[in-house]
Amino acid sequence: MPSVWSESSSELGVEHVNANNSASVGATIPPSRSSSYVPPHLRNRPQGASTINNIIAVSAEGSSLGAGTRDSGSTASTVNRPGGAWAARDSTGSALPSGGAWGGARVNTVQPGGRGVGVGVTGSGWSNGSGSAWSGRSGWNGAREHEKNPFAAEEQPNPVFDQENTGINFDAYEDIPVETSGENVPPPVNTFAEIDLGESLNENIRRCKYVKPTPVQKYAIPISLAGRDLMACAQTGSGKTAAFCFPIIAGILRSPPIGRPRGARKALPLALILSPTRELSSQIHDEAKKFAYQTGIRVVVAYGGAPIHNQLRELERGVDILVATPGRLGDLLERARVSLSYIKYLALDEADRMLDMGFEPQIRRIVEQMDMPPAGQRQTMLFSATFPREIQRLASDFLWNYIFLAVGRVGSSTDLIVQKVEFVQDAEKRSMLMDLIHAQKATGSQSQALTLVFVETKRGADALEDWLCRMGFPATTIHGDRSQSEREHALRSFRTGVTPILVATDVAARGLDIPRVAHVVNFDLPSDIDDYVHRIGRTGRAGKTGLATAFFNDKDLSLTRPLVELMQEANQEVPGWLVNYASRANYGGGRNRRSGGGARFGGRDYRREGARGAGDRYSSAYGGSGGGSSAWD
Numbered sequence: 001m002p003s004v005w006s007e008s009s010s011e012l013g014v015e016h017v018n019a020n021n022s023a024s025v026g027a028t029i030p031p032s033r034s035s036s037y038v039p040p041h042l043r044n045r046p047q048g049a050s051t052i053n054n055i056i057a058v059s060a061e062g063s064s065l066g067a068g069t070r071d072s073g074s075t076a077s078t079v080n081r082p083g084g085a086w087a088a089r090d091s092t093g094s095a096l097p098s099g100g101a102w103g104g105a106r107v108n109t110v111q112p113g114g115r116g117v118g119v120g121v122t123g124s125g126w127s128n129g130s131g132s133a134w135s136g137r138s139g140w141n142g143a144r145e146h147e148k149n150p151f152a153a154e155e156q157p158n159p160v161f162d163q164e165n166t167g168i169n170f171d172a173y174e175d176i177p178v179e180t181s182g183e184n185v186p187p188p189v190n191t192f193a194e195i196d197l198g199e200s201l202n203e204n205i206r207r208c209k210y211v212k213p214t215p216v217q218k219y220a221i222p223i224s225l226a227g228r229d230l231m232a233c234a235q236t237g238s239g240k241t242a243a244f245c246f247p248i249i250a251g252i253l254r255s256p257p258i259g260r261p262r263g264a265r266k267a268l269p270l271a272l273i274l275s276p277t278r279e280l281s282s283q284i285h286d287e288a289k290k291f292a293y294q295t296g297i298r299v300v301v302a303y304g305g306a307p308i309h310n311q312l313r314e315l316e317r318g319v320d321i322l323v324a325t326p327g328r329l330g331d332l333l334e335r336a337r338v339s340l341s342y343i344k345y346l347a348l349d350e351a352d353r354m355l356d357m358g359f360e361p362q363i364r365r366i367v368e369q370m371d372m373p374p375a376g377q378r379q380t381m382l383f384s385a386t387f388p389r390e391i392q393r394l395a396s397d398f399l400w401n402y403i404f405l406a407v408g409r410v411g412s413s414t415d416l417i418v419q420k421v422e423f424v425q426d427a428e429k430r431s432m433l434m435d436l437i438h439a440q441k442a443t444g445s446q447s448q449a450l451t452l453v454f455v456e457t458k459r460g461a462d463a464l465e466d467w468l469c470r471m472g473f474p475a476t477t478i479h480g481d482r483s484q485s486e487r488e489h490a491l492r493s494f495r496t497g498v499t500p501i502l503v504a505t506d507v508a509a510r511g512l513d514i515p516r517v518a519h520v521v522n523f524d525l526p527s528d529i530d531d532y533v534h535r536i537g538r539t540g541r542a543g544k545t546g547l548a549t550a551f552f553n554d555k556d557l558s559l560t561r562p563l564v565e566l567m568q569e570a571n572q573e574v575p576g577w578l579v580n581y582a583s584r585a586n587y588g589g590g591r592n593r594r595s596g597g598g599a600r601f602g603g604r605d606y607r608r609e610g611a612r613g614a615g616d617r618y619s620s621a622y623g624g625s626g627g628g629s630s631a632w633d
């Protein structure tokens with residue numbers, strides 16, 4: 001019987017998982033299969049010298065390529081958190097602000113005048129630049145272990161892709177409207193230099209080649225450094241991962257925990273980052289390790305489908321930041337191998353997904369029913385590109401006096417992505433896809449481009465992959481019926497360009513950051529507009545442009561109006577026939593219904609709905625237009 005803690009079907013994507021499948025993941029680990037993947041149409045066939053086999057030979061080699069690892073004086077001090085566990089633990093002698101458990105070692109001095117913010121540190125100092133001080137304090141078995149260079153993979157040449165200058169055009173985000181609401185919102189910064197993140201973290205930011213913060217980082221980092229809870233919504237590919245990782249790392253470095261037992265059998269992380277899929281947790285882990293390199297902060301990942309024993313061993317060696325999927329974390333909690341009693345930072349990535357029907361009970365159990373300090377005694381950060389109003393309402397249970405931040409309209413897509421919609425009957429979809437792939441090949445500069453094709457079902461994914469390979473197009477697939485090693489192999493093979501077409505279910509829809517995805521094809525459209533936003537967001541990331549093509553037919557009627565609205569909002573050309581469909585279509589129930597009415601996609605902080613007008617204490621605005629009222633008004 002699947003345990004409550006077993007990975008839900010949601011963790012595997014949104015496709016339907018039968019009872020057997022769901023029982024086969026989570027607590028009980030399926031034996032891992034061979035890591036070299038053979039597509040369905042070649043399984044049980046003798047090796048031959050066909051074109052397809054040649055492609056597969058390359059694919060097998062691909063696994064060795066190794067790439068793809070890819071206050072105005074009033075901020076903190078005016079925010080009264082209930083006292084609590086952390087106030088007591090942080091009794092380092094640094095002055096704690098009255099009633100504020102958090103500010104002790106980090107009092108923010110914010111210069112008046114808005115943009116010239118200096119978030120400084122008084123009280124206890126930083127860990128030293130090399131990170132050794134932290135190691136001594138946290139005492140992970142006394143000595144610092146040898147730390148693998150997490151930047152090494154990026155420094156190696158990729159034999160498939162040319163070395164190219166991947167210049168990032170963040171100017172593309174400059175005019176984006178920003179809404180903030182909540183009490184005493186700390187002002188944004190314009191540069192990393194304005195925020196004192198510490199020498200070692202700054203060095204890692206340089207190694208990452210981040211020259212300046214993205215808009216969500218400009219707002220979210222000062223807010224989080226001020227110790228405030230945050231619900232942040234920003235477009236796909238706009239740098240949310242760093243926006244929650246930097247304050248966590250800086251916060252741990254500034255005020256290391258006092259009294260955390262050394263060598264305890266139970267892992268006692270200080271920060272917990274939860275995400276809905278294994279691949280996304282793995283990616284966040286890789287990123288967080290880069291940001292925390294040589295700081296002495298240990299980042300550990302735990303997700304289902306991978307042997308738990310390795311993860312337990314890693315946890316035993318000590319953990320400061322735990323990145324996890326809810327299913328595997330639940331398992332570790334049940335085994336009493338992790339305690340959340342020292343959690344000071346909780347981040348939910350893809351927070352709306354984490355709180356929708358599939359995951360909410362698991363998240364509630366982890367956050368509310370185990371030993372995690374309650375809201376107010378921990379700092380909670382929720383991030384996503386989409387935040388439906390009802391989920392905002394649910395999410396507020398996890399937050400204390402939080403700030404709402406929307407960079408761009410909540411749930412909107414970036415206009416860096418050109419969106420096209422084609423009317424295609426099911427029977428014609430394959431040949432249409434073929435045309436698109438040929439057209440892409442024909443545009444020389446895009447020869448190294450990757451194409452991500454979303455389908456509705458796992459079976460559909462296998463069938464399409466099989467057909468593409470038979471047609472001579474190297475393709476692979478990722479979905480919830482594949483073993484974890486197959487999923488990881490597929491992703492690596494796609495990322496490195498060995499199989500430049502990836503056929504995926506919604507398991508790959510959120511968070512995955514794969515450079516060079518030039519084209520996202522919605523071979524089957526999702527039924528929910530937010531899923532569409534996340535899917536197309538796999539391209540057009542970090543200031544780059546991308547293309548998204550959707551195959552639309554009568555089955556997709558319920559999506560028509562939100563799709564048209566979304567496209568219009570993103571300044572896309574909407575075909576006349578689609579507008580006609582939209583005028584006929586009902587929302588058809590389901591989650592899209594929330595999109596109806598004037599404020600599409602929950603375009604603002606839900607708390608403001610009952611508190612509009614002058615003097616609204618929740619409202620403040622920065623951003624392109626500046627001024628004293630919300631950019632939305």
Ligand SMILES: Nc1ncnc2c1ncn2[C@@H]1O[C@H](COP(=O)(O)OP(=O)(O)OP(=O)(O)O)[C@@H](O)[C@H]1O
Pocket residue numbers: 168209210211212213214217234235236237238239240241242384385510511512513537538541542
């Ligand atoms: N300040 C920065 N300068 C340059 N690149 C950045 C910066 N911040 C983030 N990036 C890069 O931008 C890309 C997208 O970042 P990230 O994956 O965090 O986006 P996201 O907002 O979480 O997207 P999604 O909504 O799809 O999860 C990554 O490759 C990341 O390394």
